[in-house]
Amino acid sequence: MTRMERRNLVNGLLFASPYILGFLLFMLYPLAMSFYYSFCQYNVIAKPIWIGWDNYHELFRDSDFTTALYNTLYFTVFSVPLSLAFSIGLALLLNQKVNGMSIYRTIFFLPTIVPVVASAVLWLWVLTPDGGLLNGLLLQFFGIRGPGWIADPAWSKPSLILMNLWTVGTAVVIFLAGLAEVPKELYEVADIDGAGPWGKFRNVTLPLITPTILFNLVMGLIAAFQYFTQVYVMTNGTGSPAKSTLLYALYLYKTSFNYLKMGYASAMAWLLFLVIFAATVLVMVSSKRWVHYHGE
């Protein structure tokens, strides 16, 4: 290494040092410590006691953990594909050449910028069994006495999934960008070949936005596995009724901050990381079969 190169390296490191320091202190150190604590009994104040794999063994005997895992998988399996389909549908509608389209796009993006806690409180009112907006509308227009929604164990998870559709704004914007990338010529060719709207969507649009679908799928999966704030606000942190909304992140929070079992909660966090990692790898591997990049 010449003197100049060494100086450049030092300068480079110096300029990058705020980030490097921040990363080491606020990311890598907590990550490493939480991994260490996952093998300990730890309550923040007392010194951690090394207990080996006990926390991980305990997890598989804990019925609440199984419930939380089931609830989260249920939520993810239904919420992610539904949100994807819903956002593609919305993006297609918002991609039409109609006057005032920017206003429509803004309207559909607005829920995304509403603070999560505020939107959770709003939905609490919408989904209130008696006197709530949704059941009020159902009764007034269809004469149906709506279900208990978030208060009913049978409807609480579908309620969360329904609620999650409200904030697809970001995915819609990304899909709109993806749609803009689809070459016009292909539609012209499809027109010449006599393809209808469905044929064009199925054979031109959909294959060409698969990279965007992949991105939104991965981000959606990660977000769904970590879904927390709304359910915390709406159930007062309990996961009620009858544990039906006890999602993984909520149980993790309860374990750590209500019962102060930080070691156990750290083990839960690392297991969640593994689950998300495995799901992402699975999607990425499968993507070779269904994602088409331009020019390939």
Place this chain on the structure above:
Amino acid sequence: MDTELNSSLSLKRYVGFSILSLLGALFVAWLWPREAKTPEERQALAEGRVIITYWARHTGHEYEARKSLIDEFNRSQNRIYVRTVVIGSRIEKLLTAIAGAAPPDICSMGTSVLAQLALQGCFTPLEDRMKECPYLEEKDFFPHAWKMVCFDGHVWGIITTIDTTCLLWNKNAFRKAGLDPEKPPKTIAELEEYAAKLTIRSAAGIEQYGFVPWQPWDQTFLWGVMFGGKWWDENTGLLTCGSDPAIIRSLAWQQSFSIDPRSNSNPPYAVDPARTSQGRLGGAYQSANNPFYTGKVAMITEGEWQCTFIPKYAPDLDWGVAPVPQPEEVPPICNSQDGVADAIPSGSRHADEAWEFLKWFYSPRPDGRPSPASDYCMLIHNIPPRKEEALQERFIGDPKFGVFVRQLLERPAASFPTIPAAQFLSDIMDEQREQLLYRVVTPEQAAQTIEQATNAETRAAWKLAGRINP
């Protein structure tokens, strides 16, 4: 030429970088926590006073009341200044503050989490200091209130406020149902009869709920007590509810209020649990839309703070207060579940000054007026935990508030178990009650699950603290 340009460039770059670093350092210094944050605090520092930090659990008007009394202390002082910070009831903040060696000097805490935190070494024991204070002896307090702050042979806090539960009823709803508005139900049988008469159904659902045992929140502890049950053994610190027939009876009774979809003979007062869980009857608790204020629920079991809330949120409501109905054969008892206490966290840098403030707060004023602590209870309509203060005319003389207070003088009181797994117990009671209402478990199974799971949690907490449950 090139070298000159390079060196002048890098010189400029270094100078620029140095200026930026300096500005950054100044910015950090500006953000750095200072000892005095307000003009009052700067003034106090200039006067050479010690600033101590008080973490308040109460929020809203309850905090304002506390703050007004602390201001009175600050005005009377030339040695100490108390800074108040609203923290609410989140215990993790206290833990992180203690772990980070920056705890407050005093913190206000719900008594239900006191044992859990004390076992982990969060507080300084206060018994030695309290012995020297004539108004803070064990004999001054209601026995159950004193026990709320005692755990593992130590006193961990001074109890500030306690609560009792009563039955509140809407007199207009009674009139409409043809019931005497001045005669509330006294027994469980009467409560069921009244609930049936006050439940108004229509095609669109239930217009008015007569009575829902789990409103406004889970009341499993209360009903166990009212049925004469014993939740725990104070000597072992372990739960015994799993085999207590009265507790099991109370759980079965709660279950009878939930519609059994497989039965054709549900009681007339039974309701759908999916529409009546906490906060689901519409309207925020602390608002004019509270279901009891709007008439959605005709009778409810509630605490004495409603004497402040109802005049504030529903001034036109015509309501009454009476002791909670009990089965006829059970001797009268009063539910006084929780309280709020002031504690000195471990590592407090000004423990002596903190104690000085607490002594002032809990002692009668030098001019003979009652203690600021009792004023605080009056301002927020909570019950003072010291008998002599509760007997003051301003508490006992109020026709509604007096009913809440008199119970403590006339009946034995039951409070929530002082165990390190109290938070867990509260959560699992709620969970098991829900499972019971949906008929996933039987009353016997629920009682046993509550006992076994909580005892396991209690033992684990002792073990984590390096101790064995005594």
